[in-house]
Amino acid sequence: MSLLATMSTPMAHFWLVLTFLPLCVIASEDFTQCFNETRSGLHGLEGLLTNKGVPTRNLSQATAMTYAKCIETCGGGGGAFSWSSFSQQFSAWLLPWLALLSQFPFGSPHRWDNLLSVFLSLGSPCLAAYSITLTVLNTKWVVRRFSVTKYPNNDWAVLMLSSLQHMPLKVTALSEEGWPLLSSLVVLPENDDWWVKVEDKLGYSDLHTWSIASIFSIVWVVIAYVLTVVDAFTTVSTDPNSNGQGLSGVGSIWLWMIPVTVAYLQLSPRCDYERVSKALHEANELAYATGPNGVVPVSDITDERAFSIHNHAKHQALYADQEATAPIYNYARFLPFVHVVEDVAGAFDAATKRAHNRLSVSGARWEPGDGRKIHSANRRGTADEVEAYCTQPPRVRQSHWGAGVFTRFLIASVSGLGLQWATTGASVAIVYFTPTVGMGCRSGAYLVYGGAATLVWFMMVVSSFLAHYATSYTPRAQQSPSEWTAEHLSILLRRFAKTLATLNAAWIVVAFMLQFANFYDRCYCNADVLGLGRRAHIVMVLLPSDISNMTSSWGGGVALGIIASAVWWGWINVLRDPLPQN
Template sequence: MLAALANKSLIFLTALIASVDLVYVNASVDFPQCFADIRNGSRGPTGGTNNQGIPVPDITKATSITYEFCLQACGSGRGAFSWSAFSQQFSAWLLPWLALLSQFPFGSRYKWDNFMSVILALGSPCLAAYSLSLTVLNAKWVARRFANIDYPNRQHAALILSNLQQIPLKVTTEGSLLASLIVLPENDPWWKEVMERLDYADIHTWTIAGVTSIAWVVIAYALTIVDAFSTISTDPNSTGQGLGSIWVWMLPITIGYLQISPRSDAERVAKALNLANNISYVAGPNGAVNADTVSAMRALSSHPYRESMYSDQEATAPIYNYARFLPFVQVVEDFASAFRSASENAKKRKPVNSDEPWERGDGQTIHPANRSGTAAQVEVYCTAPKYVRRSHWGPDIFSRFVLASLASLALQWSTSGASILIVYSTPTVGKCLPPILMHRLTVIFADRPRLQVHRISLYAAVATFIWIFLVASSVLSHYATTHPDHPDVSHRAAAHGAVLFRRVAKFLAICNAAWIITTFLLQFGNFYDSCYCNSDVLGLGKRAYNVMVLEGPDISAMKTAWVGGVVLAVVASGLFLGFINLFIDPSP
C-alpha cells in the first residue's frame, strides 16, 4: 500500500513538472549556447565578470556575467526539461533512498499510522533518530533496573518489557493481579509463554532483502559521488550532489532497527499477550486460581486507547516510541518495584505466607512453597515500604532524554549541514527559493550573502520544530494523566495542548516531506536552472552574477568542500550508529 501510494505521488509530481515545462516551453533557454555566444562577443561587449563577481573589460575573457546581463542576453526562462536527464538523476540520487524506506519497521494496526510513520521520518529525521535512541537507551535502563533483583522470572521480565516498547501497555495492580503474576509459581509458564510468542520467526531483523537494500543504497551513493566529481568541471549543477547527502541518515536508522529487531506487529503482540493471559493465575482465599475465573482483567495487557490524546501511543511503528517514553517508564517501575519488594523479602527468608516457615530450596531457586499465599499476603509481599516515593515522571528520564536528543540532532544537522556545505561551495548555484518567499526574505537577507534561508536549511529547521512539538506533546499528554479521575484546569489544558501540538507537527511533517522531495524533482527537471537561481540574486542582491566557466581554483575549492560534505555526512552517520551499538548489550 505504501509503495503504491508513493509511486502514484512520484508519478503525479513528475507529470506536474513536465506539464509546467510544456507551458513554458517557448521560454526555455539553452544556457550552454547562450554562454558560448556571450564569450564570442555576439551578445554585447559589457557585463562580463570573473568568478568573484569583479567586472572584466574584455567579454571574451569573462568567466561569469552579471545577473542583469544574463537576463538581457539569455532571458528570464529556465533550462529545458530533459526526461533522460531527469530519470537518470531520479534513479541515481533519490530512488534508492526512497526504496530504503521499505526496510523501516511498521506494524501499526491502522494503515494511516504506518503511512504517517514514513511521512514523519521523511519530514523529521531527528524524530526517527530520537525514537530509535530512546528505544536502545530504555532497553539498557530496563536491564540495569532489574540487575540487582534476585527473584524468579526477573530476567524474563526485563526482556519482555524491553521487547514491548512498541506496544501501549496497561498494568493492573488491583485484585493482586500484578503481585500474583510475579510471586505465584503457577505463573512461571506465563513468562516462558510470552517470551516464546514474542520470538516469532519473521521478526524485523537481518534478512537477505534488508542487507541487499542497504548494500544497493551504499553502492548507488558511492557511484553517484564518483560521477559528481567526474562532471564537476563541466556542469556542477547537473547532479544531485548538493542534496544527495541529506538522505545519509537513513542508513544508521535502518541498520539500527535491524539490529534491535523491534516487536512492532500490533496484532501479533496483542495475540501473544492474550494467549499467555489465558494461563495466568491469581491468588485466591484458598490458593491460586485461574485468573479468568475471577476477572477479565490481567496484570499486563495491550491497552486499546480510545481518546485522541493517546493515538500516537497506540500506533506501534517504532517511530512513535517518542509518545510511549514516559508511560513505558511507569510500566517498568510498576514491575520493578513489585519485583524488588519480593526480592528483599526473599533475601530476609520471609515466605509469602508469614504463618509458614521458610523452605530451603536447591540453592539456585526459591522453593515454590515460599511463593504461595492468599491475595492479601501476596499483595503485601510485593508492596514497597511507605517511605519509598515514586515520581510520576520516572527515574533517569532526563539523562536519557538529553542523550537521545543530542544524538538525533547531531545526526540530522550533520547530514543536512553536509548538503548545505556542498551547495554553498558551488559558485552562485542553487540559492533559489519559490517566488512566494522571495520578497520578504530578500529584504532581510539581501546584504548578507551567506545567511540566506536555503531550502535545505528550511527543511532541517522545520524538521527540528516537528521534533520539538512532538516531544512537547508527549510531555503534556503524560502530565494530563497525573489525575485522570479528577483533572483540574491545568490538566485539561495540557490534554488539549498535547493534541494541538501533535496535529501541528504532523501537518508540518507532511509539508516538509513533500517540500524536500519536490525540491529534488524540480532540481532534476531544471526548474532552478535560470538566471535568477544561478546568479544567487537572493543572497548577493545587486552584486549577483552567473558563473559560465569554472576555473582551476574554483574546482579545487569545490572539490575540497564536496569531500568535506560527504565526509561529514558519512562520519556523523557512522558515529550515530556507533552510539546505538554502544548501548545494545547481549540479552541477560
C-alpha cells in the same frame, strides 16, 4: 487539516511538478549559447565580472556576470527539460532511496498510522533517529533497573518489558475486586510458566530482521551512492551548473536512511500489534492469582490481567500515537513506558528484599531451597499476604515524569538532531560551495527541509510531554484547567506536526524532481540571489582554482555525511546492552 487533505498533499505536489515540466520546455533558455555570446562581447561589457565578483571590462578575465545582465541577455526562464536526463537521474539517484523506505518496520493496527510513519520518517529524520535512540536507551535502563533485583523470573521480566516497548502496555496491580494480579505473577511459582510463555510467543520467527530483500535493498542504495560520488568527481566540468547535482541532493541528504534502516534490522522490534496482542492473550491463559479459594486461574475470578494492551476507547485523540505501534511512535510511549517499568520493578524490589531477609510470603518458617531457586513453599500465601509481599514501604512520591527521563531525553535529542543536521548540512555545504558560492535555491530548499524536519521533531516531543502531564494521577473528571489545556495543546501540536511532516516529505521529493527537470537552472537560482542579494552574480566558466576549491568542499561534505552516519550507527551499538540469557 482533514485526513483526506493530508493524504492528497503529495499528489498535489506531484501534479505541480507535471505543471512545471511543460514550462521548462516552453520557457527554456540556452545558457551555453548565452554565456559564449556574453564572453565574446556580443552583449557589451557592462555587467561583466571575475569569478570573485569584481567588475572587469577585459573579456579575457570576464568569467562571470551580474544577475541583472543574466536576465537581460539570457532571459528569466529555466534550462531545457530533457526527459532522458530526468528519468535517468530519477531512477539512479532518487528511486533507490525511496525503495529503502519499504524496509522500515510498521505493524500498527491502522493502515493510516503505518502510512503516516513513512511520512514522519521522511519528513523528520531526526524524529526517527530520536525514537530509535530512546528504544536503545530504554532497554539499557531496564537492564540496569532490574540488575538490583534477584527474584525468580527477574530476567524474564527484563526480556518481556524490553520487547514490549512498542506496545501501549498496561499494568494492573489489583483487579476491581481487589485480587492481586501483578503480585501474583511475581510471587506465585505457578506463574513461572507464564513468563516463559510470553517471551516464547514474542519471539515469532519472521521478525523484522535481516533478509535477502533487506540486504539487497541496502546494498543497492550504497552502490547508487558510491556511483553518484564517483560520477560527481570524475565528470567535473568547467560549466558550474552541471556539477554535483546528484551528489549535493539525493546523494547526501538521505544518507541517514542507511544507519536508521540497519538499526531497525538489528533491533528487530516486536511492533506487530496483532501478533503481540495474540501472544499476550495466549500467555494470559496460563496466569494464576491468589483468589478466594487459594491459587486459581485468573480467568476464574476476573476478566482483568496484570499485563494487557491498553485500548483507550475514550479520549482516543490524545492516545492515538501511543497506540500506533510503528517504532517511530516510541516518542509518544517514552514516558508511559517508564512508569510501567517502575511498577513492575517495584514489585520485584519488594519481593527481593523480603526474600533476602528470609521472609516467606505467608510468614511461616523459611524453607531453604537448592541454592539456586527459592523454595515454592516460601512463595505462597493469601491474597493480602501476596500483595503485601510485593508492596514497598511508604516513601516520598517520585516524580511524575519518571527516573532518569531527562537524561535519556537529552541523549536521544542530541543523537537525532546530530544525524539529521550532519547529513542535511553535508548536502547544503556541497551545493553552497559549488560556484556561484552562496545560498541559492538548491541549498535553500535543503535548509527548509532540515528546518521543517527539526520543527516536526520539536512539536512531537513537546506534545508527548504535554500528554503525559495531562494524564496525571488526578481522575479525568477532576482534571485541572492546566491539565485540560495541556491535553488539547498536545493534540493540536501533534496534528500540526504530522501535517508539516507530510508536506516536508512531499517537498523534498518535489525539490529533487524540479532539480532533475532543470527548473533550478535559471538566472535567479544560479546567481544565488537568495543569499547574495545585490552581489548576486553567475559564474559562466570555472577556473582551475575554482574547481579545486569546489571538489575539496565536495570531499568535506561527503566525508561529513558518511562519518556522521557511521558514528551514529556505532553509537547506537555502543549503547546496546546485552539482554539476559535464560
